[in-house]
Amino acid sequence: MLKNIDTQRGETGTAARTAAARPAQKANQIYDVLRRSIVLLDMPPGSVLAEKEICLRYGVSRTPVREAVQRLAEEDLVEVRPHSGTYVSKIDFAVAEEGFVIRRALEIESVRRCAERVTPEGVARLDGLVRRMRDILRQEALGDYLEVDDAFHGLIAGVSGYPRIWKFIDMAKVHLDRMRQLSAPVPGHLAEVTEQHAAVVRAIERRNADQAELAMRIHLDGSFAVMRSLYQDDALFAGQAP
Structure with a gap:
């Protein structure tokens, strides 16, 4: 009898935990969809985020x-205005630049270790x-480039032996x-970025950590310079770049 009761309790507890996990799972799914839409500018800065419409969709x-x-607000991706609504936040240059500084510091360590540990399979x-x-550039499918770009940098972190580095960078x-x-x-920006990626791979293939670091610095600094030059549209950005 005790065994049956314990079994029943275990089954009930499992069912309860499963039921409790469902809202959290749905929240994660909604968060992922909205975050991606904001990052890809499908929901541009200033656009309205209507909770009721999301629920129906x-x-x-x-x-x-x-x-x-709430999670998006904690990342400053949306702004909740009491008695008004929720809006996609404008891009804050200071926050974006801080992200760049963190990314560059971690990626330098990542690419150096990758060059030391890489295998032919990794190359x-x-x-x-x-x-x-x-291929994406030839097909002019620019919307797909960011995801593959991230996969490239994430793989470098994985080969380095510190895969969690990319998780911190992504945040x-x-x-x-x-x-x-x-x-x-x-025009020409992503083509140049692609060849910079290729230069990073060649340095990694030679297992030359110094060259890999230099190639990564050139790539990241050059990309940020292009992004910085675009920072002028008040409709998208909060303030101006210094």
């Missing part, structure tokens, strides 16, 4: 939507992503990513 209650919005995977970037660079998306249509 994804067939969820207000609770997971509000939890997702082949990096080369495959560079080829994918070139720090969310505002920078919106500026990256703005810079994508600049």
Whole structure:
């Protein structure tokens, strides 16, 4: 009898935990969808984020939507204005630049270790992503570039033996990513970025940490210079770059 009661309690506890996990899972899903839309500028700065419409679109209650919005607000991606509504935040240059500084510092360490630890298989995977970037440029599918770009840098972190580095970078660079998306249509920019990626791979393949660091610095600093030059539209940005 005791065994049956314990079993029943265990089953009940499992069911309760599963039911409790569902709203959290839905909140995570809504958060991921909204965050991606904001980063890719499908929801540009200043646009309205209507909770009721999101609930209807994804067939969820207000609770997971509000939890997702709260997480976005904590990242300064949305602004909740009492008695007014929720709006996608403008891009704050200071926050984006801070993300760039954090990213550069961590990526330098990542690429140096990658050059020391890389295998032929790792080089082949990096080369495959560079080829994918070139295909995207030929197809003019610029909306797909950012994801492959992130996969490239994430793989470097993975090969380095410190995969969590990319998780920290991804959290720090969310505002920078919106500026990256703005810079994508600049004529010739992504073509240059792609060749910079290729230069990073060649340095890694030679297992030369100093050259890999230099190639990564050139790539990141050059990309940020292009993004900085676009920082002038008051409709998208909060303030002006110093």
